Amino acid sequence: MQLSVSGSPTQKFTIGLLRGAAGALIFGIPMLMTMELWSLGFSMSRQRLLLLLLVNIPLLVVLAHRIGFERTFTLREAVRDATIAYGLGIVTSAAVLSLLGILTVDMPANEWLGKVALQSVPASIGAMLGRSQLGGSDPDEDEEEDEEPEPELSTGYFGELFMMGIGALFLGLNVAPTEEIILISYKMTPWHSLAAILVSIALMHGFVYAVAFRGTHQLDEKTPNWHALVRFTLPGYVVTSLISLYVLWTFGRLDDTGWTQVMMSMVVLNFPGAVGAASARLVL
Amino acid sequence: MTITSRKDHSHREQQTPGPIEWLVGLVSALLIVVLIAWMAREAIMQESPPPQLDIEITGIEKAGRYFRVDFALANRSDATAAAVRVEGVLRREGAEPERSDVTFDYAPAHSSTKGGLLFEGDPAAGTLTVRPTGFAEP
Structure with a gap:
């Protein structure tokens, strides 16, 4: 049936x-x-x-x-x-x-x-x-x-950032509790984490603007690419960072930990978080 | 602002962004530059010395049948240590030395981790030494 x-x-x-x-x-x-x-x-x-x-x-x-x-x-x-x-x-x-x-x-x-x-x-x-x-x-x-075609739905700027936060939170909750996140942050050198930051940001931007998924965001031809980078992708990365810190703190991963180590763990968790944030913009 | 069309599920960023969007964008860019600069500084300065471990006893308390010795394992180096074994030896007059040990999964760089050891005898009645005995690279 x-x-x-x-x-x-x-x-x-x-x-x-x-x-x-x-x-x-x-x-x-x-x-x-x-x-x-x-x-x-x-x-x-x-x-x-x-x-x-x-x-x-x-x-x-x-x-x-x-x-x-x-x-x-x-x-x-x-x-x-x-x-x-x-x-x-x-x-x-x-x-x-x-x-x-x-x-x-x-x-x-x-x-x-x-x-x-x-x-x-x-x-x-x-x-x-x-x-x-x-x-x-x-x-x-x-x-x-x-x-009757529905009127286009307009999403507020902060609504967009909120959605990225949800995506980052969801993937963060998935991976943050595992031992691996901490272990990876110990194995990575600062050079690795520098690369991870840049790759995460590039992935976030690429997911939403370059790869033509369903729900891809379009830019007007006049608008230069860096406009979207500054207005959406970089704030998205900062939102992801905050969510990562929150999730790590919730699971007690930041207690009595040095600041550099905190940043390293955050950068590691930002990698899945960035993917989550970007896909949330496409899916939701 | 982003305009979402329910029909083809695509979004179009509006071409006239408000000043708040640029402000948020600018602050974010600044934060990310700081983060990158921090990591770059670490990358250039770091010489990866071996871990430097230290123990500080924070309290001795009777807990049920045993005495609990609380301590913090600090790592003052840039390198993280894994599988750190900490051994406590309690020497009392007229008795065999009493040993107990615990293994920490990690002692992160520039961080401290708390732990405890349990003894049957009262640590106050003898000499207690607590020290890290070994570690592995993560």
């Missing part, structure tokens, strides 16, 4: 939920199966975990407003969608962790809570993305679009 999206409102909503759960799985599984995140779930600072959980709320609301489960126009609807995504993230994380035998009944409640709470952050972002990226367009809506 093929599920039709153009059914009753309840059916539509159920399908939306399933897509969200699918998204939580697709985007969450790499993290749900990362050893470091299990131990971080109970070992990381509770204050920082709480902060991460709180930061996730406005983040989901803004994300919901842009791409949500249904096209949301009011704040109330965005909050509702964000709540659903967070809920889906929690349920999916708990289910997968139980399935994999990482959560067992003899564990203290504190450990359960910590592990599920930490995983629910990336999973809830995944749930939100799943709805937007997996959801095919309705046949009905397509017809409507043919009849």
Whole structure:
């Protein structure tokens, strides 16, 4: 039986939920199966975990407003969608962790809570993305679009930077907890990190402006290329750096660490972060 | 500002950017130049000397059945050390020396890492030495 999206409102909503759960799985599984995140779930600072959980709320609301489960126009609807995504993230994380035998009944409640709470952050972002990226367009809506072309949607400058931040955060959460990020920063010499900075910036710029992906940004012929570099790519790199620092700090990777080492870890994490930020601009 | 068309999912940057965009861009460019300059300075100045490890005991406390000796492992060099083994020896009169050890995954450059050793005897009643005994390059 093929599920039709153009059914009753309840059916539509159920399908939306399933897509969200699918998204939580697709985007969450790499993290749900990362050893470091299990131990971080109970070992990381509770204050920082709480902060991460709180930061996730406005983040989901803004994300919901842009791409949500249904096209949301009011704040109330965005909050509702964000709540659903967070809920889906929690349920999916708990289910997968139980399935994999990482959560067992003899564990203290504190450990359960910590592990599920930490995983629910990336999973809830995944749930939100799943709805937007997996959801095919309705046949009905397509017809409507043919009849009356929708007005072009204008994204604020800071909205654009925000989207880059989400992309960087998502990839950052994926890789920052792993031992490898720290190990790589120890193995790299400052020359390597100089190269990494330049390559990251070039990738960010290339992803969005040079390679003709779907959703590529176009520049007017009159506008020189460096305009976009200064206005979007460089601020994007700074946003990515801030997100990297935040994620590293959250996982306690910066405690009692020298400044140069902090910068090195940041540059390492900026590499995946830059790719995440650039793809967020294309996808979202 | 960016204009997104829902239909073909492409974006077009508007040609008249506001002054705020240039301001943010300029500040960002400045920050990145500072970051690059910092790394370049490190790259040129760094001579990669071997790690220089040091231990500072920060506290001795009775914790349950054992005595816990807290310490910080500092690395004052530009090079990071891996697999740093720290050994504590407690010598008391009329008793065999008591040894305990711990291995740190990393001692990052110019950073300090905290750890602890556990002893059965009271460290205050004897002489305690805690020192790093070896490391590997990461």
